[in-house]
Amino acid sequence: MSNQADLVWMIGGPQGSGINLAAETLTRCCMRGGLHVFANIEYHSNIKGEHSYYRLRIAKERRRSHLERVDLLVALDRETLVGDVHKSEVTHRGHLHEMAPGGAILFDSGNGPAPGDPSREDVRMFPVPFRDILLEALRMYGREGEVGKLQIMYNVIGLGASIGLLGYDQDLVTRVIAEGFKGRKAALADLNVAVFRRAAEYAMERFATSYPHRLSVLGGSGGRVMMRGIQAVGMAKILAGCGLQTYYPITPATDESDYLESRQGQFPTAVVQCEDEISAVLMAIGAAHAGVRASTSTSGPGFSLMAEGLGWAGITEAPGPVVILYQRGGPATGLPTRHEQADVRFALHAAHGEFPRIVVAPGDAEECFRTTFEAFNWAERYQCPVTVITDKYTASSYSTIPPFETSGLKIDRGVVFTPPKSGKDGFLRYKFTKNGISPRSRLGDRGGIFWTSGDEHNERGHIVESAENRVKMQTKRMTKLVTAAKEIPEGMMWTLHGPADAEVMVVGWGSTKGPILDAIEELETQGVAASFLQLRLLLPFPGDAVRKVLRKAKTHVMVEGNYGGQVRGLIREMTGVHVRRLVHKFDGRPFSQDEVREGILQQLKSARRPAVMSHA
Amino acid sequence: MLKLEEVKTDVFNDWCPGCGDFGILSALQQAIAELEVPREKIAVFSGIGCSGKTPHFLNVYGIHTLHGRSLPIAAGAKLANKDLTVIAVGGDGDGYGIGAGHFVATGRRNLDLTYVVFNNGVYGLTKGQSAPTLAKGLRTKSMPAPAIVEAVNPIALAICAGFTFVARSYSLSVKHLKATILAAIRHPGTALVDVLQPCPTYNDLHTKEFWAGADTPDKKPRWYDLQQEGFDAVVRDPEDGGEVVRKKTAGVMKSLEGGEREPVGVFFEWKTATYGEQLAARMPLLAEKPLAEADFSGRDLTPLLAELA
Ligand SMILES: Cc1ncc(C[n+]2csc(CCOP(=O)(O)OP(=O)(O)O)c2C)c(N)n1
Ligand code: SF4
Numbered sequence: 001m002s003n004q005a006d007l008v009w010m011i012g013g014p015q016g017s018g019i020n021l022a023a024e025t026l027t028r029c030c031m032r033g034g035l036h037v038f039a040n041i042e043y044h045s046n047i048k049g050e051h052s053y054y055r056l057r058i059a060k061e062r063r064r065s066h067l068e069r070v071d072l073l074v075a076l077d078r079e080t081l082v083g084d085v086h087k088s089e090v091t092h093r094g095h096l097h098e099m100a101p102g103g104a105i106l107f108d109s110g111n112g113p114a115p116g117d118p119s120r121e122d123v124r125m126f127p128v129p130f131r132d133i134l135l136e137a138l139r140m141y142g143r144e145g146e147v148g149k150l151q152i153m154y155n156v157i158g159l160g161a162s163i164g165l166l167g168y169d170q171d172l173v174t175r176v177i178a179e180g181f182k183g184r185k186a187a188l189a190d191l192n193v194a195v196f197r198r199a200a201e202y203a204m205e206r207f208a209t210s211y212p213h214r215l216s217v218l219g220g221s222g223g224r225v226m227m228r229g230i231q232a233v234g235m236a237k238i239l240a241g242c243g244l245q246t247y248y249p250i251t252p253a254t255d256e257s258d259y260l261e262s263r264q265g266q267f268p269t270a271v272v273q274c275e276d277e278i279s280a281v282l283m284a285i286g287a288a289h290a291g292v293r294a295s296t297s298t299s300g301p302g303f304s305l306m307a308e309g310l311g312w313a314g315i316t317e318a319p320g321p322v323v324i325l326y327q328r329g330g331p332a333t334g335l336p337t338r339h340e341q342a343d344v345r346f347a348l349h350a351a352h353g354e355f356p357r358i359v360v361a362p363g364d365a366e367e368c369f370r371t372t373f374e375a376f377n378w379a380e381r382y383q384c385p386v387t388v389i390t391d392k393y394t395a396s397s398y399s400t401i402p403p404f405e406t407s408g409l410k411i412d413r414g415v416v417f418t419p420p421k422s423g424k425d426g427f428l429r430y431k432f433t434k435n436g437i438s439p440r441s442r443l444g445d446r447g448g449i450f451w452t453s454g455d456e457h458n459e460r461g462h463i464v465e466s467a468e469n470r471v472k473m474q475t476k477r478m479t480k481l482v483t484a485a486k487e488i489p490e491g492m493m494w495t496l497h498g499p500a501d502a503e504v505m506v507v508g509w510g511s512t513k514g515p516i517l518d519a520i521e522e523l524e525t526q527g528v529a530a531s532f533l534q535l536r537l538l539l540p541f542p543g544d545a546v547r548k549v550l551r552k553a554k555t556h557v558m559v560e561g562n563y564g565g566q567v568r569g570l571i572r573e574m575t576g577v578h579v580r581r582l583v584h585k586f587d588g589r590p591f592s593q594d595e596v597r598e599g600i601l602q603q604l605k606s607a608r609r610p611a612v613m614s615h616a
Numbered sequence: 617m618l619k620l621e622e623v624k625t626d627v628f629n630d631w632c633p634g635c636g637d638f639g640i641l642s643a644l645q646q647a648i649a650e651l652e653v654p655r656e657k658i659a660v661f662s663g664i665g666c667s668g669k670t671p672h673f674l675n676v677y678g679i680h681t682l683h684g685r686s687l688p689i690a691a692g693a694k695l696a697n698k699d700l701t702v703i704a705v706g707g708d709g710d711g712y713g714i715g716a717g718h719f720v721a722t723g724r725r726n727l728d729l730t731y732v733v734f735n736n737g738v739y740g741l742t743k744g745q746s747a748p749t750l751a752k753g754l755r756t757k758s759m760p761a762p763a764i765v766e767a768v769n770p771i772a773l774a775i776c777a778g779f780t781f782v783a784r785s786y787s788l789s790v791k792h793l794k795a796t797i798l799a800a801i802r803h804p805g806t807a808l809v810d811v812l813q814p815c816p817t818y819n820d821l822h823t824k825e826f827w828a829g830a831d832t833p834d835k836k837p838r839w840y841d842l843q844q845e846g847f848d849a850v851v852r853d854p855e856d857g858g859e860v861v862r863k864k865t866a867g868v869m870k871s872l873e874g875g876e877r878e879p880v881g882v883f884f885e886w887k888t889a890t891y892g893e894q895l896a897a898r899m900p901l902l903a904e905k906p907l908a909e910a911d912f913s914g915r916d917l918t919p920l921l922a923e924l925a
Binding site: 450 | 664681682697718720906910924
């Protein structure tokens with residue numbers, strides 16, 4: 001199936017208008033009908049009123065990224081069409097200009113284009129009287145007086161009109177809508193279904209004949225689930241037995257803590273909202289020393305505050321924490337609800353001094369799951385902080401995937417001390433060992449009393465400033481990284497997708513995995529054979545292996561979502577190989593498949609300067 | 617009851633001769649010895665400063681943290697293991713300056729832990745700058761100029777932040793201090809013991825002689841015991857919101873009293889639900905055993921995956 005056969009559906013509207021519900025319901029309905037969906041959202045740092053949109057790429061096969069074009073747009077307001085033209089400074093042009101030729105727009109006839117607005121001859125405009133449809137449905141329940149308040153159901157009208165136009169299975173959608181209104185909200189189910197039906201009928205009757213595209217059920221869901229990175233990380237923490245999750249609210253990380261806290265009854269995890277991220281990371285470290293698997297999740301601003309704590313975890317060899325860093329646009333508050341991959345150098349170096357730590361970058365929801373699970377094992381095995389670096393795109397985008405395979409996952413708590421039979425003191429928490437790992441006791445363990453300090457210390461954990469001890473102790477700590485580099489399976493360090501000797505080797509890390517894989521598939525159909533080297537373990541960096549792979553390539557192109565080419569620089573530092581061609585992007589939006597493809601083609605033509613992508 | 621020798625370590629103590637910290641260390645050692653808690657169930661956390669070295673001199677789990685950060689680390693340990701007796705110690709710069717945010721949040725949280733602050737009016741380990749407790753207008757010997765900011769009132773701050781046991785003592789009155797620390801540890805909830813501590817090296821105003829009142833006409837100490845004067849700090853009916861407000865107000869008023877002599881003793885005491893108890897109401901597992909002892913292996917994600925089907 002070519003990309004042309006994919007359907008790109010989008011819903012746009014002011015924040016607070018419920019586009020999430022419409023988009024996620026449609027995602028579920030497509031999945032239940034055997035289709036695949038990749039869904040991503042863009043929104044402002046605002047609660048009500050600013051423009052947001054949700055885009056679904058619906059296909060018969062798995063898709064891992066979004067496309068630039070829109071085939072069917074639901075516009076809940078005029079801004080979705082033409083941009084924020086009501087503002088003194090226009091900041092975006094809406095989505096009319098993104099429409100594919102032959103595409104269609106379902107818009108609210110009460111809030112549609114104004115005279116003089118841009119228009120497109122090659123796009124079908126379908127006006128839908130949102131208010132009338134809502135009123136009709138409300139009348140059936142004698143609630144027309146509430147039409148003002150219940151405008152919140154315009155999202156359901158947008159969904160209904162889309163389903164009617166596309167001729168998708170209305171009963172299936174009805175069931176999914178009803179499932180969403182359980183418990184206290186059950187009374188709303190009927191009303192929502194009625195609104196949905198009205199809208200679907202309206203669109204089907206008026207517009208379907210002049211719109212050729214149809215969406216049909218392919219079969220069952222095949223057991224697939226719709227998964228975001230946030231949920232994947234949450235589930236991994238639950239499976240890994242994370243006992244304490246600390247956090248300070250921040251986009252887009254908070255959702256993960258909410259996820260854990262709302263499932264506390266079934267899977268107990270103490271979730272603590274702290275006074276700041278300094279406290280969040282330190283509380284988790286304190287718990288780790290006391291024998292609990294502990295974690296915290298944040299984005300750039302919070303991670304900045306955690307720096308000193310990470311150093312303390314490093315020197316005291318705390319068996320944790322696992323820190324999930326969801327990158328967003330920086331520095332400072334930057335683009336707080338937008339995407340970027342610009343914190344990686346910081347994650348590698350945050351805090352003063354030198355200490356062992358692990359930094360790992362999963363590329364999608366499945367890898368978030370596996371990686372987060374292993375992160376707890378590594379934190380305890382190597383007694384060091386582990387940072388899982390991901391981003392807003394991975395955190396908040398849905399894809400339809402098979403349920404996680406958990407049978408191969410084992411909890412490994414590392415080298416735990418054996419209490420002396422005598423119960424006597426004298427335990428050496430920082431015993432010098434060959435592989436750098438000293439057996440650990442937990443605060444509270446009998447016979448395991450130890451001291452520890454952020455000051456340099458001896459094997460007992462008491463402060464010692466001698467040069468000799470410093471050399472031995474620092475070497476011991478850093479040796480743990482050598483051990484980790486030997487023990488961590490290569491499959492978790494990097495992945496080569498496709499043959500090493502392909503015409504082009506694309507190099508990337510983190511969430512560019514999706515758009516790169518989709519783009520190289522498309523390039524293949526255009527006669528360009530490309531492979532993808534995905535870097536996953538960034539510290540300890542598998543320099544030798546990566547050098548070998550890179551040397552086999554005929555040409556390489558680096559793709560990353562930051563200004564500086566941060567991991568490109570890391571590769572050069574660690575392997576001596578300079579990946580000359582760079583496709584990068586720092587406009588606060590994730591790479592689309594199209595941008596990656598175009599960028600690669602540009603770089604193949606000329607590598608004189610990097611390709612800066614920004615379609616948005 | 618442990619022997620005093622059992623709670624000491626052989627670590628060399630490099631505090632200045634005559635430092636008030638020695639008195640606090642003695643009181644802590646005696647309190648720990650009397651506590652009737654096995655040594656491995658006690659963990660002492662400290663910040664950075666002269667005072668930060670304290671855990672190394674105590675033969676229990678000893679965690680020397682960062683400047684101003686002992687409280688969140690101590691809180692994490694307590695959350696992980698509710699059976700631990702958690703004591704945090706540190707300087708006044710550590711607790712009321714750089715760590716002030718954690719101080720307030722710790723009070724609000726009301727985990728069952730004890731915080732002992734070494735209040736010497738100066739930053740000892742960085743050579744005598746003014747600490748947040750030094751009154752406006754004062755100048756200790758290594759300060760280039762007098763302080764032009766107001767001092768913090770830790771007692772009032774603690775009461776208002778939500779500490780449920782707030783007391784003050786004097787480092788060279790080891791008996792009173794030991795008794796106060798013991799009461800604080802035994803109090804179920806977050807307890808503050810602010811300890812007036814001479815720093816003979818840098819604080820030439822609040823010396824041992826000053827506190828002894830050597831220079832006053834009646835030669836009486838510059839502190840008096842609140843409880844001996846009949847001050848009632850204890851909330852008798854924990855459910856009585858009115859009484860809580862009255863006792864808090866009385867404690868704050870007492871701390872603001874001023875005058876020639878500083879009150880020491882308990883300013884406020886209220887037994888109310890701890891953070892741990894409230895968390896256990898949501899996570900019944902915590903009522904049974906410490907989080908650190910729970911076995912979370914073999915979990916089945918099926919119900920979570922079903923939500924997303
Ligand atoms: C983040 C940070 N800033 C500054 C310091 C330097 N420093 C070490 S101890 C100290 C002050 C100690 O004063 P106090 O907390 O009152 O303890 P004391 O030495 O008087 O016991 C400072 C500022 C530090 N260790 N960490
Ligand atoms: S500087 Fe002051 S507080 Fe520090 S050890 Fe010396 S006397 Fe004690």
